[in-house]
Amino acid sequence: MVIIVEKNTKKHIFKKAKSFEGKTKDEKNTNNSGKLTKSLNRNITIFQSSFSNDDTVIFRKFQNQYSDKIKCCIIIIEGMTDIEHINRRVIEPLQNQVFQRPKSSVNLVDEVQNKVLPVNDVRQSTRLNEMIKAVCYGDTVLLLDGCDVALIISSRGWESRPISEPESGKVVRGPREGFTESIIKNVSLIRRKIKNPNLKFKLMELGKQTHTAICITYIEGIALDSILTELEQRLNRIDIDGILDSGYVQELIQDEPLSPFPTVGSSERPDVVVAKMLEGRVAIIVDGSPFVLTVPHILVESIQINEDYYNHFLFGSFNRFLRAASAIATISIPAVYLAIVTYHQEMIPTQLLISISASLEGVPLPTSLSLIIMMLIFDILREAGTRMPTAIGQAVNIVGTLVLGQAAVDAHLVSSPVIIVTAISGITTFMHPTMIESVVILRLVLIIAASFLGIYGYLIGVILILLHLLSIRSFGVPYMMGLTRLEEHDGQDSWIRAPWWSMTLRPKIIGARNQIRQTSRHNR
Amino acid sequence: MMTIKKSITVLLLISMIFTLTSCWNYKEVNQLNIVVGAAIDKGESNNYMLTVELIHVKGNADVNVSSEVMSIEGDTLLDAVRRFNSITGKRAYWAHIRVVIVCEDIASEDLSRVLGFFVEDAETRSDVFIVISRECKAKDILNADLFMENVVAETINRSLKNSKVLSEFQQASTFSVSKELKTNKKSVTIPTISLLPMDDKKATFINGTAIFKDNKLTAFIDGSETKTMLFLKNDIESGVIVTKYNDRNITLEILDNTTRIKTRIDNDVMTVNVLVDTQAAINEVERDIDFSDIDIIKDIEKLSEIQLVESMEGVIDKAKHYGTDIFGFTQKLYENHPKKFRQIENLGEVEFRNINVDISVKVRILNSGEVSKL
Amino acid sequence: MIRERITDKEATCLLILFLLGSSILVGIGVRAKNDAWLAGILGVVFFIPFALIYARIQSIFHGRDIFEITILLYGKVFGRILIIIFSWYSFHLGALVLRNFCEFVHVESFPETPLIVITLCFITINIAAARSGIEVIARIATFCLPVVIILFLLMEILSISTMDFNNIKPILGNGFSKVADVGFSSFSFPFAESVILLGVFYTLKKRESAVKVYMKGVLAAGIVLITLTLVNIFVLGNMIEDYYFPSYASFSFIKVGDFIQRMEGTIAISYVLTSFIKSSICLFVACKGIAAVFNLNHYKFIVIQTGLIMAYFSLILYDNIEEMVDWFQNIYQFYAIPFQIIFPLFIWVCAEIRNRSEKRDQSGKGKKGV
Incomplete structure (x- = not known):
């Protein structure tokens, strides 16, 4: 993998990241007053005590070659900083340039900031906390002898992954770039697509220990204020020590934490996120996670895939329909099979009944139990396959297919129709990867329901699921929006994908602020 | 403590679902x-x-x-x-x-x-x-x-x-x-x-x-009487009619048949008109007959018509003898003239015997198999 | 609490499914044999003036539920008595529908499963629905209606090959009086049962939508029911009155080739959905009524209790299915008169008088002002 060093341009935006009140409190671990002194050596000691037992912190002392009086020290953390940049733009001018030490110490800082350092992002600071934090972020603190003011020079630059095609949601047609772990890159990926001053980025910081930067992105004039304020409220409410992935945030701002259905969307692809922002959604970028969250997230989005919009609309609609049908099939097929085979045998044609009866000969487990066990084994295989390296993953597959497919039937452990049902249900699961979590649970629930009241049990289960789906909301938007009411423009982008020239309006409620997507249909 | 209690309750409930239900109508x-x-x-x-x-x-x-x-x-x-x-x-x-x-x-x-x-x-x-x-x-x-x-x-x-x-x-x-x-x-x-x-x-x-x-x-x-009955019930789609022409057996295959039943009640007299219209093809002939001659075809049609009418009358007579309306004529009469039928029924005169049945049969030979001369 | 709102379309779906609930199961006007469809038409015709009355009540007091209206018109004491009567009917009807459906499941599919188990399973979804509120029920109705209609159309088309169109003859074979008699019973079951929806339609958005919803809903449900009755007559003929569940029986004759047969299990989906909607609405309205009688802040606290009592009540209603059928065919239409005819008339007349006098007052004031 190519590793590039990220340039420190545009990093000034992070200075604006407001730290939350109360979160800086635990940073007051130093036993001093929190102010610098005029002595360089004492200042260095203050910093050394703050960073005690941390050997990655570098204190580099040097002086100007023309004037002995100008002594400096830079404090950086190895690995977080763009060393080359500091060497060339900070140490070199300070060492080699001729400049006079002004009378007062404050002026020296100004002199250095204004005349010496060819760096775009430098600021002065007197607060120790701020400096320590800056060092932690990868910025450089420049201490000057005789000054109680230090300079913070932006120098963040750590090694990160280049933009590459994401593993999830592969496309045949469509952009192949994906988000990375770096929030800067992610922001630039979005900005590159929407070249418009209405695109807004709001920065925040979450995590008492990790200080993870997160960024709320939306298009002003399209996104609803109510959703924005609700989102900000929920984000402000978060009180957690660390955020390692956007999954943390996702779970913490969910509407229905107990529901198996996700009410916050996530994607690894800029085109998907931008398309959702254009419909009025708000995106949340979390530093360190290539998955960008979007809210509100409704059920239809689980069957909407970016490629639908890039292909011919008929093909897109057909794929959409297949996805919707398989979503229903994957949770229903095992339960319906179980219901019919164990309760409603009269519905099976005689020939089929005979062959099912034959396949059950000698199988000790009841159908319901064997179906549950097979579904569990399938889920185990799926889980094992995803975590394994590719080579071992194949071995898992072979074992799975051989052991479960052939041997289990030959050994009369399960009947062959159960294997077929499991396989169909399993394959259709992968039609909508974002739904796997909910599908796995619902499938089991429906199997259990069907195992004790047949098709009626299954229907009761389905009605309960529907009731749940209809009663939940995501940031005030009904979760089933677009699927129940098929009026005018609502149905254009749900069960089918209408041609682009006819989709003149944004989805209702989400895009309520500015409904017009196209003013006319003349481009038809 | 509460959570432990709660989880135990839930576990018990779930185990009850499995043990106490799911058996009544469950059959492998x-x-x-x-x-x-x-x-x-x-x-x-x-x-x-x-x-x-x-x-x-x-x-x-x-x-x-x-x-x-x-x-x-x-x-x-x-x-x-x-x-x-x-x-x-x-x-x-x-x-x-x-x-x-x-x-x-x-x-x-x-x-x-x-x-x-x-x-x-x-x-x-x-x-x-x-x-x-x-x-x-x-x-x-x-x-x-x-x-x-x-x-x-x-x-x-x-x-x-x-x-x-x-x-x-x-x-x-x-x-x-x-x-x-x-x-x-x-x-x-x-x-x-x-x-x-x-x-x-x-x-x-x-x-x-x-x-x-x-x-x-x-x-x-028997079978042939059943066939005649099916003719009268308009329930025939295919089958064969065997007729004799100059001592030779000719088999007509029924291609299509429609039987229309018209009912009439005049002065407490119930009449049923049966109009049979059969389309047939000549299928199996014992000896050579020239079917390009239209008159011969006509003759065969006539003969088979007469034969059909005779057999129908025979079956109707048999049914009348047993007093069983196997053709559903009474039902037809009731469906078409409910009020008059009721009156007669009240008089106690609804007997299959009292129903007059008029039969007219039309047989049309559409083709004669694959060759005109046999 | 946010005020619940349902659109006209949702309300229409709700009304159609409500009318179809359990009437598609036991059939309408089966006592008239092959004239059942005529009885159905008569039922719709009889009902239309009453539908207008129901709609009128709702549009005079737009945005208020029937309980508020009753208390407004008849004061706290007598109004509460009327509310008790209305809630009782809703509760009883819910139990009837529940029993009907559970009896169907019991007889046709699960003869060995105790009725109480089936009833408890079904009351669970009713309770869940009633607790989620009328908005959710309305939305689930828009979801269910296409499924129900498509299933019926499919079944009706597939059963064309098993139909005998002569079965419909003779029309009016048993005389008009019999049809009129049965027509009245099909007025009270299912059409006039929609009086219950007065407890639901306070959520309508516009004042004039009540009339539209009632007319559209009743006509649509009437068409579905009458078509279904015709299909039953064509397939079953004079046997129609011998079956407890005629449409289930008539769809059981469907055969497509050798492979697709015994399709009636599929139609059970429609029965579940319609009965579920109907009994959920009944439970919802009953709970609202009880909450109004006892001045409770919110009906949601009593849904579970009322639901369980309803389930138990549905179990003790009859001893067996014959009793149930007898009740539905011979007694119900008379039992329902006070709730379906007298109660709404009471409210309507009083409402009109009040409305007139208010208008007069207003116009009088207006004149003075000028």
Whole structure:
């Protein structure tokens, strides 16, 4: 993998990241007053005590070659900083340039900031906390002898992954770039697509220990204020020590934490996120996670895939329909099979009944139990396959297919129709990867329901699921929006994908602020 | 503490779902004995002797289907049905039954008692084919030898489904029979089945019709009479008519037939006009006849018309003799003239005998097979 | 609490499914045999004036539920008595529908399963629905209606081959008086049962939508029911009155080739959906009524209790299915008169008088002002 060093341009935006009140409190671990002194050596000691037992912190002392009086020290953390940049733009001018030490110490800082350092992002600071934090972020603190003011020079630059095609949601047609772990890159990926001053980025910081930067992105004039304020409220409410992935945030701002259905969307692809922002959604970028969250997230989005919009609309609609049908099939097929085979045998044609009866000969487990066990084994295989390296993953597959497919039937452990049902249900699961979590649970629930009241049990289960789906909301938007009411423009982008020239309006409620997507249909 | 208590409660509830429910109507397919055919005879000690044909499935990958026949007696049918459990150990499953065979003796006593079980029980479907065994026990039919099939009931089922090819017997299901029994304006007709000796084997053979008055079997008519009856009921699609022309047998294959029935009630006189319009093709001729001659065709048409009218009159006379309206004329009269019919009915004069039937037949020969001269 | 709102379309779906609930199961006007469809038409015709009355009540007091209206018109004491009567009817009807459906499941599919188990399973979804509120029920109705209609159309098309169109003859064979008699019973079951929806339609958005919803809903449900009755007659003929569940029986004859047969299990989906909607609405309205009688802040606290009592009540209603059928065919139409005819008339007349006098007052004031 190519590793590039990220340039420190545009990093000034992070200075604006407001730290939350109360979160800086635990940073007051130093036993001093929190102010610098005029002595360089004492200042260095203050910093050394703050960073005690941390050997990655570098204190580099040097002086100007023309004037002995100008002594400096830079404090950086190895690995977080763009060393080359500091060497060339900070140490070199300070060492080699001729400049006079002004009378007062404050002026020296100004002199250095204004005349010496060819760096775009430098600021002065007197607060120790701020400096320590800056060092932690990868910025450089420049201490000057005789000054109680230090300079913070932006120098963040750590090694990160280049933009590459994401593993999830592969496309045949469509952009192949994906988000990375770096929030800067992610922001630039979005900005590159929407070249418009209405695109807004709001920065925040979450995590008492990790200080993870997160960024709320939306298009002003399209996104609803109510959703924005609700989102900000929920984000402000978060009180957690660390955020390692956007999954943390996702779970913490969910509407229905107990529901198996996700009410916050996530994607690894800029085109998907931008398309959702254009419909009025708000995106949340979390530093360190290539998955960008979007809210509100409704059920239809689980069957909407970016490629639908890039292909011919008929093909897109057909794929959409297949996805919707398989979503229903994957949770229903095992339960319906179980219901019919164990309760409603009269519905099976005689020939089929005979062959099912034959396949059950000698199988000790009841159908319901064997179906549950097979579904569990399938889920185990799926889980094992995803975590394994590719080579071992194949071995898992072979074992799975051989052991479960052939041997289990030959050994009369399960009947062959159960294997077929499991396989169909399993394959259709992968039609909508974002739904796997909910599908796995619902499938089991429906199997259990069907195992004790047949098709009626299954229907009761389905009605309960529907009731749940209809009663939940995501940031005030009904979760089933677009699927129940098929009026005018609502149905254009749900069960089918209408041609682009006819989709003149944004989805209702989400895009309520500015409904017009196209003013006319003349481009038809 | 609360959470522990709660989780224990939930666990208990879930375990109760599994242990206390999920058993009443849960039945595994391989624990069922699939019944495909049933035969009902008079029992020796009890009322009924029920014989069933059960599907016997062997093998796991290569399914091997065969059938087994067994009999048991009972006071009622359900009584007998339940007794099977104690023989086979598995529950008899009636939802896939194909055919019910009722023996002559039971049919001549009371058919509706037998039908009750099949129509009322939720498990049995109500549109099962029903046949009457003639000159043998119903049980023997299920024990008949098999030709090219391995299930007797399936053989009977197939021949009944293809009844239109021959038109010498009709279809009757438990539902249609009980429906006709209820109207009491139409006599029930059920196909008859008998055993046909073939070398040293015995094959099932469906032919002819059993005629019921009210719910008692009164008479049988044979295959050709059945065909005539089907002509009158507008229930014929194909079949053959054999006529004689100059001492030669000519076979006409029926291509299409429409029978229109017009009813009239004038001054308490009920008249039924039957207009038969048959399209046929000449199919099998014994010796050469020149069919390019239109007059010959005309003659053949005439002859076959006369022949049809004669046979129809014969069947109607027979039906009138037994007092059974197997053609549904009375029902037609009631449907078309409910008020006048009621008046006559109140006078007690609705008898099949009193209905005048006028028949006019039109046979049209459309072609003569593949060649004009034979 | 946010005020619940349902659109006209949702309300229409709700009304259609409500009218179809359990009437598609036991059939309408089966006592008239092959004239049942005429009885159905008569039922719709009889009902239309009453539909207008129901709609009128709702549009005079737009945005208020029937309980507020009753208390407004008849004061706290007598109004509460009327509310008790109305809630009782809703409760009883819910139990009837529940029993009807559970009896169907019991007879046709699960003869060995105790009725109480089936009833408890079904009351669970009713309770869940009633607790989620009328908005959710309305949305689930828009979801269910296409399923129900498509299933019926499919079944009706497939059963064409099993139909005998002569079964419909003779028309009016048993005389008009019989049809009129049965027509009245099909007025009270299912059409006039929609009086219950007065407890639901306070959520309508516009004042004039009540009339539209009632007319559209009743006509649509009438068409569906009458078509279904015709299909039953064509398939079953004079046997129609022998079946407890005629449409289930008539769809059981469907055969497409050798493979697709015994399709009636599929139609059970429609029965579940319609009965579920109907009994959920009844439970919802009953709970609202009880909450109004006892001045409770919110009906949601009593849904579970009322639901369980309803389930138990449905179990003790009849001893067996014959009793149930007898009740539905012979007694119900008379039992329902006070709730379906007298109660709404009471409210309507009083409402009109009040409305007139208010208008007069207003116009009088207006004149003075000028």
